[in-house]
Each structure stands twice: as structure tokens, then as C-alpha cells.
Amino acid sequence: MTGLKIVSMIALVLTFIPSLLFVGGTIDQPTVNLIALVATVVWFVVTPFWMGRATCHVADHDPLI
């Protein structure tokens, strides 16, 4: 489970870090988009295996803005 969490965390970081590298001129925008997409797929494939069913959304909670 810890391994899956680490993979998720790496994926999450990879959705964000490439945008900083783009600002710094290290990579171009198509590369940012590609890394973000791959990281997104990894996040949504791996995270359901370890994230609890519902720790943060409230069933009878009114909609938020």
C-alpha cells in the first residue's frame, strides 16, 4: 500500500512540476501537456487502490461554490 501511495504522490507532483520547468524554459508546452496527461492517468489508476472511500465529502452537505 505504501508503494502505491508513493506512486500516486509522484504522479501528483508530476502534474505540477513540469509547469514550473516550462516557466523556467527547461521544457516546452507539448512536453508539459504530455507529462501532465500521463501523470493524470497514473493518479486515477493507482489512487483508488489506497484512498479511503469518503474521507472528505459529505453526503448531506449542501453544494459548495
Add this chain to the structure above:
Amino acid sequence: MADDDSLNSENEATLGGEYERERVPDRELKGAGKFWGMYAGEHAAGTEFMIGPLFLSAGASLQNLFFGLLIGNLLAVLTWRYLVTPIAISRRLTLYFQLERIAGGSLVKIYNVVNGVLFCFLAGAMVTVSASAVGIPFGIFYKNPESTFALGAPSFTALVIGVGVVMAIIAAAGYDMVSRVANIAAPWMISIFAACGIVSLAQMNVDSLASLSEGKFWSDAIDFVQKENIANGKENADFGLGKIIIFAWLCNAAMHFGMADLSIFRFARSPSSGWAPAIGMFLGHYMAWIAAGLLLAAQIKLSQNSSANPGALAWGALGWTGIICVLIAGWTTANPTIYRAGLAFQGVMPNRSRISMTLLAGAVATLAGAFPSLSAKLLDFVGTYGTILGPMGAIIFVDFYLMKRFGLQDDYAARSGATVNMAVLVAWLLPVIVGLYLIFAQGVFAAYAVIPAWIACGVIYLVMSKAVQRPVLAN
């Protein structure tokens, strides 16, 4: 399996699915960490993709935005902490059960239906947002028509209907799956919002703190929008510091001034949990709003297009990831909203099934979503929402703090057996009617009406209670 069961059981309590009509027992109380975790993912939603660009379109300067959102969000957090949490911790009841005890069951049903109708409009805006994302791969774009109740292009209207039908069916199937996806998506969505903002800055060649603080990229975008407005014979909006502060403070007025979040904080072990909304505010209503505004500024710079189409904006920054983010953000906001509206409608039509009422709510939301200009009025809608629902929080505030001091009965409906407490009905309707008149007939900025309506409601409730209350047996 045993682990799953205990997890589910714990979550039901955490979620508020239990103790709807009783005080939360001490064994179910949660530490502050639970609340910080919950609010971290709650306020980065589909609405943020609409609201951020609307600030730019309304001419809010970047400096005012940074400072105004800071102050406004701080005031919102203080309101949660010092208005909602003390009452929640003392009584440990849901908003609806407290209102029922004060106002009577029939009046709560009316309040709930009003709530449901407003939820449908909010969900409608999110249907529009999601459709804007789905349309990108098919080359279907929406453009705001001049009139509020005018349809977009036929292809976009067909897309809205398709998206709305799918959302209504999923909402009717239940809440669990959407809740799970929303939960998983929350941290990712926050990261994507931040990435969108940073990519937008890079697209505008803002690569240093000096160019960021100079803010020329933002003022250039505002100039573009304002020149376009003048060319189209439209008036330029004025969205100064005060307006930003009031909007940021009161955009969730139904949750804090209106006390809807009593239902959450009734589980709080200590008052310090009341600070937890800070994380939602500063991620969702600070970072995400500014990031979404930057998306529009970058689009204006790159393609001289000021259309705040969330799908196109996110596509321009992060490609397919942006599209997925807009779609999930819209979907995970719209679905629970449609579900809640369905429950509200079922409350007044108990003979109808929850599924049929959810589908009805979905149909209303889809109809609302077919008018793209409605979603462009989200800044006004949010203020109107707070003006209508916020005053009920004043009823609870006065009932909790003042009724006994003035020799009056608290929980009057529960003690007298009334199904409609006339003092509450009059105290709620009068300020709301005046507020709506000021907003729609006099053009007052909707968020400005929230606090006056709240204060007026509390005062009228006290005075009316003095007039209508009769001695009842102590309960």
C-alpha cells in the same frame, strides 16, 4: 471485508449520514484533522473555472484581486469559526433539524424546495462548464448570447442536453460513486489548477517576480476586454477592492451566515476545527480563482479571444489534462447538487421516488445549462443564493443567543407543535423580498444584500416572536 465494514461505518458517521434527528454522541466526535482534510478538497470545484475569468472580465485589477481575496477569505474563515462552530458544538444538530425545531416542519420543507431550485441553477452552470469541455474534441464551442435566456448554437445545446441527461442518470443512480471520484480527484484538481495558472504565466512571458508584480499582462487583458465592450456598446463593469472583499467573504454565505455547515461542525470535538475552511478558501477561492483568471488573460494575449469558455481555456494551458479537469470539476460539482435538489423535491412530494425527483432536478438543471449566459452570471447568482438562504442562519443565531434573554421560547415550533412558525416565515420573507427587489429591480450587486438581509431577518424574528409567541409547556 471486516475492515471495509468498519471503514464504511466510520465514514457514514464522518459523512453526517447518521444522527439526522438527534444530537451527535460524544463517541462520534472528530478531531480537527478530519475537518482540514475535508475542506482541503471541497472548494476547488467546477465553479472556480467560471468565477476566476469573470473577475478579469469585470475589470478587477490584479493587485485588488490578491489583496481583496486575502481579506474576504479571511473574513469568511472568521465567520465559520466564530458564528457557525460555537452553535454547532453546543447543539450538535443538523441545520435542517434545528430549523425544524424553530420554524416547523412545513416551513423547513418550503426552505428546502427553495434550496433545491437554487441548486438546480448552480448545477445548470456546471452542466454548461462540463459541456464546454466535452465540446472541445468535437470542435463545438459555446459563445455567450446577448440575452440571458437565449440558447447557444444548436450543436452546443444538443451537447448540453446530452451531458445533462448523463449527469441526471448518474445522480439518480446514487451518490456513492460520484463521491468517490470527487474524493480521488480533489488533490489532483488542486494541482491542475495551480499548473494551469503557472503555464498561463509562462504563455504570457511572465517569468520573474518583477514581471508578475508589475501585472502588465493582466491590465493589458482588462484593456482588451474593455475596448471590446466599448466597441460592442456595452458598459464596462466596475469591480473594485470592496466588491472583491464582499464577494469573497459572502460567496459561501449560505454555508456560514446561513449555517448550512452546522451539519458538518456538529461532529467537531473542539472549536479549533472551525479554522479548517481556511484551507478550502485559500486553495479554491484564492489560488484556483486567480489561476482560472490567468487562463483567460493568457487566451486574450495569445488569440485575442475574451470568451470565458472553461473547456477552451483549460485546453489552451494543459491540453487533454485541462479538458479532463474541467469535465471532472463540473461533473463532481453538478452531480451531488442534482442529488441534493432531488432529495429536496422529494421532501415535499414524498409519494414520488427519489429517482424520479432526481431526474426532475436533472431536467431543470439541464434546461438552465442550455442558456450559456446564465453561467456567465455566476457572480450575481452566488450573491443572490446567499441573500435568499443566508437569513435563515440569523434565525438560528437569534434563537440560540437571544431568545431566552428576551424572555422568549427557543425551539418554539418544537415546543408549541406548530408546523409553520409565522415569526420565522415573516422574518425570512420580508428581507429576502426587499433584497431581491434591490438586486433585480435596482441593480444592486447581489452580495451587498446578504448581510443587511441577515441582520434584518434576525431583528424581525425577535420582534415577531414577541408578538406571536404564546406560553407553552417547557419541553
